[in-house]
Amino acid sequence: MPIDSLTVQRIASLARLEIPDERVADVAADMDRVVALMRRIEAFEQTHDTERPAAPRRVDSTDAATRAPPALPPEHRDETGAVVVPPIKGKS
Amino acid sequence: MNALVVAGAVRMGNRRAVDVVDGALKRAEATDHLGAFTHLMPEHARQRAAAIDAQVARGIDPGRLAGVPIAVKDNIAHRGQPLTAASRMLHGHVAAETATALARLEAEGAIVIGRTNMDEFGMGSSGEHSAVRPTRNPLDPTRVPGGSSSGSAAAVAAGVVPIALGSDTGGSVRQPASFCGVVGLKPTYGRVSRSGLIAFGSSLDQIGPIARSVADVAVVTAIMAGPDPLDSTTLAAPMTMPEVPQRGSIRGLRVGLPRRIWDDAHDSPVHAALTARIDRLAAHGATLVPLDLPILEAAIPAYYLLTSAEAASNLSRFDGLRFGQRAARDALNDTVTASRSEGFGAEVQRRILLGTFSLSEGFSSDLFHRANGVRTTMRAALEEALSDVDAIATPTAPTTAFPLGEKTRDPVAMYQSDIYTTPPSLTGHPALSIPAGRVDGLPVGLQLIGSHGDEAGILHLGMVIAALSQ
Numbered sequence: 001m002p003i004d005s006l007t008v009q010r011i012a013s014l015a016r017l018e019i020p021d022e023r024v025a026d027v028a029a030d031m032d033r034v035v036a037l038m039r040r041i042e043a044f045e046q047t048h049d050t051e052r053p054a055a056p057r058r059v060d061s062t063d064a065a066t067r068a069p070p071a072l073p074p075e076h077r078d079e080t081g082a083v084v085v086p087p088i089k090g091k092s
Numbered sequence: 093m094n095a096l097v098v099a100g101a102v103r104m105g106n107r108r109a110v111d112v113v114d115g116a117l118k119r120a121e122a123t124d125h126l127g128a129f130t131h132l133m134p135e136h137a138r139q140r141a142a143a144i145d146a147q148v149a150r151g152i153d154p155g156r157l158a159g160v161p162i163a164v165k166d167n168i169a170h171r172g173q174p175l176t177a178a179s180r181m182l183h184g185h186v187a188a189e190t191a192t193a194l195a196r197l198e199a200e201g202a203i204v205i206g207r208t209n210m211d212e213f214g215m216g217s218s219g220e221h222s223a224v225r226p227t228r229n230p231l232d233p234t235r236v237p238g239g240s241s242s243g244s245a246a247a248v249a250a251g252v253v254p255i256a257l258g259s260d261t262g263g264s265v266r267q268p269a270s271f272c273g274v275v276g277l278k279p280t281y282g283r284v285s286r287s288g289l290i291a292f293g294s295s296l297d298q299i300g301p302i303a304r305s306v307a308d309v310a311v312v313t314a315i316m317a318g319p320d321p322l323d324s325t326t327l328a329a330p331m332t333m334p335e336v337p338q339r340g341s342i343r344g345l346r347v348g349l350p351r352r353i354w355d356d357a358h359d360s361p362v363h364a365a366l367t368a369r370i371d372r373l374a375a376h377g378a379t380l381v382p383l384d385l386p387i388l389e390a391a392i393p394a395y396y397l398l399t400s401a402e403a404a405s406n407l408s409r410f411d412g413l414r415f416g417q418r419a420a421r422d423a424l425n426d427t428v429t430a431s432r433s434e435g436f437g438a439e440v441q442r443r444i445l446l447g448t449f450s451l452s453e454g455f456s457s458d459l460f461h462r463a464n465g466v467r468t469t470m471r472a473a474l475e476e477a478l479s480d481v482d483a484i485a486t487p488t489a490p491t492t493a494f495p496l497g498e499k500t501r502d503p504v505a506m507y508q509s510d511i512y513t514t515p516p517s518l519t520g521h522p523a524l525s526i527p528a529g530r531v532d533g534l535p536v537g538l539q540l541i542g543s544h545g546d547e548a549g550i551l552h553l554g555m556v557i558a559a560l561s562q
Contacts (some may be wrong), residue, residue, distance in 0.1 A: 007449075011448050011452065012445060014448050015404060015432075015444050015445055015447075016408075017430050017436070017441055017445065018429050018433040027442070027445070030442060030482075030503055031442070031445060032450065033448070033504050034442070034503055034504060035448055035450075038397050038398065038459055038463075040332055040393045041390055041393045041397070041459060041462050041466060042459075044389060044390040044466070045462065048386055048390075049469070050387070050462070050465045050466050050469040051465035051466075051468040060198050060537070064399065076276065085248055
């Protein structure tokens with residue numbers, strides 16, 4: 001499926017880049033051609049034996065199930081949610 | 093200008109390092125139209141040269157590269173000097189440390205005279221993707237010098253310095269060396285520390301030298317090589333120096349020729365020029381061994397998949413907050429996005445987008461992992477082939493230097509320039525490009541790929557071929 005302008009905008013957002021509207025179509029066309037070049041691997045695999053490592057991949061967005069645990073446990077926050085820095089041991 | 097000859101004269105007190113450096117700086121200014129440098133360092137270089145002359149006067153040996161002027165690609169850190177990777181993103185950034193490889197050269201008496209132009213962040217094959225200015229080929233300024241180590245190759249070819257450092261991710265030392273008629277080496281992955289090199293594709297990046305002679309390349313690589321606690325991927329095994337060719341050195345050498353590369357393009361003028369050189373090797377007693385390596389055909393797609401993904405990850409650190417360019421906006425996210433959009437050039441943005449795309453969940457065909465599979469298969473195939481031959485020979489590039497602007501609007505055509513250099517980059521094998529003839533007055537390069545860790549073998553073969561050419 002060709003890369004469309006919407007895909008370019010979504011990828012640019014993930015990459016923290018802003019593509020001006022007037023350039024999006026050109027960027028999509030360029031990407032489409034390079035991705036077609038990359039996809040030659042698929043044609044190559046059909047005629048030659050290559051390693052096929054399998055690796056699971058996480059989703060692009062986070063939710064409660066995939067989010068990493070907080071760096072500091074809740075007891076290090078005050079009632080307003082601000083982080084309370086623990087006292088340094090040995091200091092008064 | 094040969095580095096070892098210069099160093100010998102300075103060590104013996106027959107030439108002053110200050111005179112050598114002055115000559116190099118004058119030549120750099122006279123060839124400024126080539127755009128080889130992003131920054132010259134006359135004050136630093138003259139101070140270093142005076143210190144080396146003082147050492148010689150006191151009877152102290154300054155080292156194997158005493159007084160040799162060198163140029164360094166602008167993605168290799170040098171403490172207190174600009175470090176921009178030819179990008180607006182790093183405009184005004186000054187290095188806090190010196191790269192290990194460069195520090196080792198300085199410890200042997202080398203003197204840095206300037207920082208060389210390049211394709212931004214190492215992404216390009218022509219020297220045109222620089223935010224500073226394009227680099228021009230000294231042999232024909234209407235043509236590109238190759239890339240991404242464009243300024244390093246141009247500075248050596250123009251006679252400014254005998255040695256320049258480049259970095260090679262998919263051919264960025266070898267291809268410009270080929271286009272400019274000089275020698276370039278990508279060492280085995282891990283041979284030279286990457287500490288202080290701005291990362292592009294971390295699993296492929298290597299610092300490599302460009303010089304006029306194979307002997308200079310050998311000495312510089314040996315000095316830079318070795319374990320470094322700042323780079324855990326460096327090899328522990330020492331690099332051996334190549335044997336100097338003797339009469340009869342060629343007899344018994346076995347050179348592998350990938351059948352598809354040499355047969356399919358037999359009508360190309362580059363191949364014709366290189367075939368003449370290979371035939372001369374055979375006439376002097378080398379054995380030519382045809383090889384079936386169809387896996388090499390998958391190198392370009394695998395390379396661009398993997399390096400784009402690594403580049404997207406490596407370049408995420410450039411957020412406008414910690415380094416260089418910042419486009420201030422009210423919100424933090426907007427500042428990051430605007431800084432990156434204004435700081436990165438079009439080619440770098442394209443690679444970041446491709447890398448982000450190939451790693452994204454929506455790219456359901458899982459090509460990134462399949463490219464890694466191709467890489468593993470290719471490494472095994474090359475290693476097996478190299479168990480039967482001393483080196484594999486290919487053209488360095490499919491063409492000679494092309495006119496400026498010819499491929500800038502066609503990224504796929506530009507990427508095809510790397511068709512022969514990407515396989516050893518993916519597999520980590522060492523690869524040397526040596527000048528091996530001319531087509532219409534422009535140089536062509538022959539690439540020699542060696543076994544993992546065997547720089548000495550391909551350097552020896554390179555010296556043999558250079559001797560045959562004289």
